[in-house]
Ligand code: C2E
Ligand code: SIN
Ligand code: SIN
Ligand code: FE
């Protein structure tokens with residue numbers, strides 16, 4: 001029996017108008033959300049309040065990886081458990097609703113999570129979630145009923161089923177949205193690699209430049225949304241190198257000034273590839289490709305733009321790109337030790353680099369080094 005803070009033995013079930021109010025509040029939030037992770041958090045919250053459970057989780061099935069996964073709160077990583085296991089696994093596999101009064105007396109229950117967290121599961125309700133064609137895509141799991149006898153009732157089953165049928169559509173839309181976003185990201189990275197791979201790199205360079213650019217944008221104070229756009233567009237900064245002959249790009253030694261003039265065209269080539277696009281990310285990619293070798297003092301290329309004439313996004317990616325180029329082996333140079341890189345950024349502050357960005361970068365250098373280490377590959381991805 002559960003005791004609330006006032007010491008009374010039980011709380012009342014929600015009144016119909018209270019249930020409606022919860023429904024309307026969450027319906028508005030849910031319909032405006034297409035981020036899958038945030039949707040899962042919202043739906044779990046709604047289910048928990050709706051049937052007065054202590055916890056509620058919306059598990060989604062990843063058939064390929066044989067896991068079910070969820071997101072328990074904003075900002076935290078996704079949680080996953082092997083599939084099929086436990087009561088949620090049983091529901092997803094069989095399509096049956098599971099209503100259990102005492103989980104520890106049920107052999108299907110998997111106490112691994114309780115073991116880890118010290119939480120005591122008692123009553124459990126699991127119902128399947130289906131997509132349009134009836135395929136089971138996950139399960140709604142409520143744990144520990146907070147009112148009455150502490151067990152979930154048939155009415156709770158009905159209520160949660162109602163919520164689940166309403167949510168299936170939103171989840172389906174969010175899954176599709178996520179698939180599109182992931183596909184778009186992959187195309188961007190693969191496209192970006194085309195420019196880089198010929199200069200003896202493994203594709204991790206463009207990923208790192210994307211991550212540094214995102215971090216620098218956030219540290220500078222740009223919104224999550226804007227920083228994400230830069231993250232997506234920055235991998236394509238060197239796409240124009242596709243048009244540079246191997247004899248120049250892969251020359252082990254120092255370039256002649258004629259050869260360097262050819263190299264310089266990679267900025268305008270990249271710009272021309274994207275400039276006609278009406279898509280926001282590709283417009284940004286055009287700007288970054290065009291301006292990432294401009295310098296704060298106006299001595300860069302292709303147009304000798306100065307200071308704030310250079311788009312902020314290009315100043316951000318430009319600094320990220322140089323940091324990574326210096327920190328990596330190139331066909332024409334060895335990686336520099338960190339102190340030498342720091343010294344260069346310091347010296348070039350206000351010359352090559354936006355002084356404010358350079359200061360921010362140096363103040364958080366550890367975080368950039370951490371990205372460099374995390375995204376440095378040992379084997380070439382293609383060799384698998
Ligand atoms: P990248 O290798 O991605 O280098 C990007 C930028 O990082 C360079 O732009 C430069 O600003 C900076 N950077 C890289 N290595 C060094 C260095 O040793 N010292 C200094 N101070 N800065 C460095 P940049 O110079 O406009 O070069 C653009 C691209 O041209 C390079 O991209 C690379 O693909 C090519 N490149 C430049 N120099 C040579 C070279 O001597 N040999 C060959 N084969 N390619 C070169
Ligand atoms: C189960 O469904 O039995 C395991 C998952 C959980 O306890 O949350
Ligand atoms: C190089 O280091 O050989 C080229 C980079 C630069 O412009 O200094
Ligand atoms: Fe470049």
Ligand code: FE
Nearest residue numbers: 237238321325
């Ligand atoms: Fe680059």
